[in-house]
Amino acid sequence: MRHWFIALLAFAPAVAAAHEVPAPAAIDAEVARVMRETGAKGMAIAVVDDGKPVHVAAHGVRNAAGDRLTTDTIMYGASLTKTVFAYTVMRQVDAGRFTLDTSLADMLPRPLPSYASADISNRYADWTALDERWRKLTPRVVLTHATGFANFGFLEPDEKLHFHFDPGTRYAYSGDGLNTLQFAMETGKGIDVGRETARIFDELRMTRTSLIWRDDFAGNLADGWDEQGKIEPHDERSKVRAAGSMDTTIADFAKFVAAFVRGDGLTRDSRAEMVRPQLPITTKSQFPTLQPELPPAQRRKDLAAGLGVVVFDGPQGRGFFKGGHNETTGNTLVCVEKHRRCVAILSNDVRSEAGFPQLVRFVLGDTGVPFDWEYGTQ
Template sequence: MEILNLQKKSVCIKTLIILLMCVKNTTALGQTRSIKRLDGTSLTVSQIDSTVKHLMTAAKVEGLGLAVINNNRVTYQKAYGFKDKEKNIPLDTSTVMYGASFSKAVFAYINMRLAEKGLIDLDKPLFNYLKKPLREYGNYEELEKDERWKKITPRMCLSHTTGLPNVWWMNVKTGIRDTTLVNRLYFEPGSRYAYSGEGFKLLQRIEEVYLGKDLETLAREELFVPAKMNRTSYLWRTEFETNSAIGYDEDGNAGGKVRSRKAVGAGSMLTTISDYSRFISYVLRREGLSAKTFKEMVKPQVRIRSLYEFPTMLDETTHRDDKINLSYGLGLGVINTPYGKAFFKGGHDDCWRNYSISFPEKKIAIVIMCNSGNGERIFKELLEKLIGDTFTPWEWDRFTPYNISKK
């Protein structure tokens, strides 16, 4: 009898483990049988699955995390493909992935929290926060020689209007690495838009000294802990090792894992599809920010007329995106649509492609995270088919579909 009871317990435990694995690898708590699109129509889970799997196969995307938000809550969440293709290990919703420039949206949210608390002033020049010469804060000797830098404010940093390059050692016209370059201004601060990671880094460096706290501490206090983003960090943590994804380039070659050793608000964040969609849902529900502060964050700060987002300092302009009034807010891109204002953010690296867009008035959003250099090639179709988003400026973002030749 005792042996029989032990066998029954063993079967129950195994069954429970299988059930837990199914939940972990497929759905989020509270998932429904369908999701609502912007036009009010619905898609079933099987329709979502078939769409995602077809596109991943067509574009050779190794792994993809997907979350759809309805009524400001995560309604659908699932991981597809592999976190380790060679070992045939599937991706799951708790797998840590490289957030790339998703980092900037989180950094901007933290800054809005700091501004709401009166700890920083979005319009106070960074120069006024300094106690020492700028060059003592980093590689800013050349920048310090240009008096225009003293006009740079946190608002300019978060709206990409500083005049600083995206990465100081990258040629702003070609995007090619050039070790002869220095950290300098390319235009009058506040006069135009040009995507700039260096602007975010400068703001982070000065804030850390001024506030006496490092970015990871600020992030945990202002967001990660209250939002329960337990598997998100600007720094690599040892517990991530057992469930983290390998990135793959456009040819399917493994690029390895990203293990961030330095917290960088512009791009070191590691997160999961579960955690980042929780962040978007958190923002949409106005948690942590007043309605006034949220409105300021998603208000257009600068109109964007550049032909493409990258390279950052191209002279070519266009009226292509006039119909959506393509602009930048604070840490987020902003567009106008028939469904109200929408805000978006991407994240891009050789082996990682991420994108999220939210429609606050409809309480609908989508988050996509890919550990594949081919991920962006299915974004246009995914957005259109899953939530009915035909407004994302995919040409400006260079989200060239897999069935169209790249320019």
């Protein structure tokens, strides 16, 4: 997918074993350097240390007119939405609405394959081709990307979801897996995901974050640049989608990251479940999603699915990360449990992703975050 990755690792600065978070001015200088190297037009960064935001900054521009990107500019969260959704799911688990291992069959009033497109107003995937294995779907299976689905149903020849392996047996990234759990929560349990996430955002004082478009976002909004430098307008997403409809700002997202790394809003057990290795990851790279598994001897021992995040073990101990990407968006979140340190990057220029490995390393030191798996190819 991204042939630049291996070459760019050579530019990563050498890091001492005992790493301290650099001063804000040094971080800003490194962001500026990465933007020059990659040609990225805009990038925002948040650094969390000991569970507190210690640096939040925005660089570059937000649109073709050259308006400045600021820390309260609305940016597309992309698949970082999945981590927020997983956190929301765990809040419902803590509230006793269901468990991680509750079958969707016990959440829904009727079988999942019986919901035709007319029932769901094209808001979700088409499940009508699923066999009885759908009953094996649980929140844990969904949040570890072990549904057996393609990333999205529209990628299938008949545009319907199918099982490519038994649910729960291996990792294969699926946005429509998360959307399916959202449907079960809303239809079977009466849990409005948009409202529940809004409640979380209110608690954290994330005043400019939502899983659905708000008109007040329009005044300070980031458009995006693709790999060819072509600009695309910000998409005003009109439906709440667990897989990736969040709009946020770097100032707001820093608050969520800090709360998450501290464990705020969750029981200790639920926070531990999110960042515990739940399921081994057995593929050479994350995409394409349904690639063959590696032979056991070639599989990484330091990499596993958590709940809404990928968990890794590195030189600084346990960490977790999540990316977010589309044609004009490059985002990443990397945290190490030791010292409760994180770096979050939101960019409205997909070319910026080429600089993420060295920028994260500059801020956090050698963490072992598996960017080669995240951005690699078969």
